[in-house]
Amino acid sequence: MKRYVAACSFGKDSMATVILAKKYKEPLDEVVYCEVMFDEETSGEVPEHRDFVYRIAIPRLKRAGIPVHIVRGEKTFVGQFQHRISGEGRSAGKMWSWPLCGKCYVQRDLKVRPMDAWKRKHWQGDEIIQYVGIADDEMDRLARMDSYQYPTVSLLEKYGVTEDMAMDLCRKHGLLSPIYEFAPRNGCFFCPNAKERELRHLYDHHPDLWGRLLELQALPEKATELFTRELRFDEIDAAFRMDDAQLDLLSEKETIPYDYERICQNALRP
Numbered sequence: 698m699k700r701y702v703a704a705c706s707f708g709k710d711s712m713a714t715v716i717l718a719k720k721y722k723e724p725l726d727e728v729v730y731c732e733v734m735f736d737e738e739t740s741g742e743v744p745e746h747r748d749f750v751y752r753i754a755i756p757r758l759k760r761a762g763i764p765v766h767i768v769r770g771e772k773t774f775v776g777q778f779q780h781r782i783s784g785e786g787r788s789a790g791k792m793w794s795w796p797l798c799g800k801c802y803v804q805r806d807l808k809v810r811p812m813d814a815w816k817r818k819h820w821q822g823d824e825i826i827q828y829v830g831i832a833d834d835e836m837d838r839l840a841r842m843d844s845y846q847y848p849t850v851s852l853l854e855k856y857g858v859t860e861d862m863a864m865d866l867c868r869k870h871g872l873l874s875p876i877y878e879f880a881p882r883n884g885c886f887f888c889p890n891a892k893e894r895e896l897r898h899l900y901d902h903h904p905d906l907w908g909r910l911l912e913l914q915a916l917p918e919k920a921t922e923l924f925t926r927e928l929r930f931d932e933i934d935a936a937f938r939m940d941d942a943q944l945d946l947l948s949e950k951e952t953i954p955y956d957y958e959r960i961c962q963n964a965l966r967p
């Protein structure tokens with residue numbers, strides 16, 4: 698059976714792809730969304746984006762008659778963070794801890810592998826045509842489309858839609874994720890590639906999640922202490938607190954819960 702599918706993160710480019718498919722009556726049989734989980738209960742999406750996905754985007758697509766499949770791997774970020782390195786090397790026995798910039802195990806274990814497993818189970822034997830959210834002005838990515846596993850089509854390229862135009866298209870249809878108000882792209886809230894503005898947003902608006910990352914930073918026996926290429930997470934936290942203190946010497950901003958006992962219990966959890 699021939700099936701037209703769109704992998705959708707609900708960022709501007711993949712969202713615009715679905716809008717174009719509807720607008721130009723392109724065949725589209727299903728949308729597949731892969732959600733990275735921070736732990737068993739907590740999404741790895743930035744909360745504003747997660748709310749947009751579940752409260753606005755998915756219901757709109759379903760009302761438009763487009764089936765949406767949600768794929769989640771069995772593994773979580775917290776579980777992988779505490780995964781112990783095997784073997785004999787210098788880091789043997791330590792936790793994987795923070796993903797490395799440019800070599801992210803979250804991408805591999807919590808996105809690519811669950812998606813591959815899902816495709817094997819649900820697309821086996823079908824002729825798949827996959828729509829990808831690559832904009833008309835993303836030359837390098839368009840050039841790499843030939844190497845994809847399935848025949849791949851960019852509707853953004855076909856209809857001459859650049860990244861900026863994709864943003865406008867989503868906005869016009871009320872389907873632009875609010876994440877673009879404070880971030881250039883959507884990604885995990887614990888991403889080491891996040892810009893300072895994104896981290897500051899998490900610090901200001903989601904202290905519970907910020908506190909969870911501080912707890913992970915405090916765990917012993919990590920393969921790396923560095924969250925970014927240069928800084929530990931608690932150093933970023935200290936810098937924000939310092940910024941706040943300088944802005945308002947009278948500020949009595951509440952400290953984020955920092956429960957070391959709970960951290961150690963979490964670390965021992967299977």
Ligand code: SF4
Binds near residue numbers: 801803804889
């Ligand atoms: S958004 Fe960041 S942490 Fe998440 S998969 Fe991509 S690179 Fe990894």
